[in-house]
Amino acid sequence: MPSFFPYRFCPLGDSAVVAVFGDTIEDALNRHVIALCKKMQDLSPAFVTDLLPAYSSLTVFYDIHVVQQIKPGYISGYDYVCHYLENIFKQGVDTAVTEEETVVRIPVCYEDEFAPDMQELAKIKQLSTNEIVQLHSAKKYRVYMIGFLPGFAYMGKVEEAIAVPRKKLPQPVRAGSVGIAGEQTGIYPLSSPGGWHIIGRTPVKLFNTTGNDPVLLKAGNIVQFYPISRYEYKHY
Amino acid sequence: MSISIIKAGIFDTIQDAGRYGYRSAGINPGGVMDHFSAGIVNALTVNNINAPVIECHFPASSVLIEQDMMLAIGGADFSPSLNGVPIPLWKPVIAAAGSVLEHKRIRNGARTYIAFREKTDVRVWLNSCSTNTKLSAGGWQGRLLQKNDRIQMLEKHSYPLLHNGTAQVVLPWQAAIHWQEENEEAVGILPGPEYEWLDKESKKTLEERSFTISHTADRMGYQLLEELPYRHTNEMLSSATAFGTVQLLPGGKMIVLMADHQVSGGYPRIAQVITAHLPLLAQKKPGEPIRFRIISQQEAEEQLLTQRRHIVLLQHACRYKLEAALSLIGRDAYNRH
Structure with missing residues (x-):
């Protein structure tokens, strides 16, 4: 069954158009955005230079010089791209489970050494650290989008019981750190300042510059964390 | 055959038109800050207008040119000089092997661009030579240019114009840098x-x-x-x-x-x-x-198209000029024979 969502277009300057499908974090909505992005990748029209699927929007970047060569003279480049997308969007898109939704299992060591904010979170949420580990690793999470840093996956939603607002001040975070912010969970692929509560670290590399596929996680993936010991982390 | 950095600048990197197609992996395009100046210095050195250039901030690197080369500088005016002799912006310059390119003081602008006809041999990562300093990838070893870096060049050309022993020759054509009727303030x-x-x-x-x-x-x-x-x-x-x-x-x-x-x-x-x-x-x-x-959207698009047309026309003109100049020299040399 093809899925449809109402949308609106707005320009992001003279070289990109944002298609906005909503303003909430919903799996069905996000699945629709990612399926449309995939469809655009498959079609790969010559004028498209880049695509950014987000929670509830798809941004299409285009090369105005290429558009200029193919569009009729009486419409702007922006209008041409919007019409093109409209034609794609009105066909709907099949969001039946795609290959992206294969489950990626990611080991996490939740021990103190790697979890600077675990105790604070336990205190705020009135839970034991074991309960937090249990809750965090029991659920499968959807990767809604990649952003912030290369390969940084915004995932959700975590159980209400462990959801916690961002920290007031960003602190240095080590690469591989697994954190929670609001109902989202994520992994820092690189060391960076960040405001998420860090409750563990994965030995898995999420980002590398050697191959042609620089990031491990992609929008639409399903992630399940599993706890490992400090020993397993060191010898991973 | 190469160029060497003999004094490091504060933030000099190799950049091209940018790395596209990887936003969905969280990787930004990067690339030159000023695509217009970079496009023009590339046109002047008969390169592809999106080719990699050196983007310099002030104070900029001092560069030893180890082979005869043709280069062009444009963008901010950092008072460039070759062997202590000032050279103009927006003009192709031929420098003899052993020349030193320096930038003495900042007159205007924030970023200057250097292009070489001989082309730097730099690392392509995900279809672009732009340096992503945060990820230590692309460009020259994924980082800022440092003292003693030695960058190989991909091409070698001979310049008979240098044969009378001069260290540098400024070629007699210049890029027009006004692509609009009026200079825009806002x-x-x-x-x-x-x-x-x-x-x-x-x-x-x-x-x-x-x-x-x-x-x-x-x-x-x-x-x-x-x-x-x-x-x-x-x-x-x-x-x-x-x-x-x-x-x-x-x-x-x-x-x-x-x-x-x-x-x-x-x-x-x-x-x-x-x-x-x-x-x-x-x-x-x-x-x-x-x-x-x-x-308006329309005006934005037209400005971008006009700007690009300006660079492309310039590119054709520069190619023609250089070919004409080199063939004239060739004929001249033949006649003298």
């Missing part, structure tokens, strides 16, 4: 996806007052000192950003995202600098004022 913007969040007064302020670029301005973004009256409390779901996106922070301050921006953000995108005016912005220094002017 930076053209288009309303961003969240422009309508602004109240009337903020919309007015955005267009009417002048804003100062803060001292933290860099390749990632320019924060502006003056505030808009509007205060937002609404959360926005992370969505795409681009080079030139004007974000409004909760306190009323604005940030203009530049080449090394993050691919997405959660702050309202109140405006977007038109692509044709990004070079204007790229040549502004911290502390300098800027003004914004809202223009």
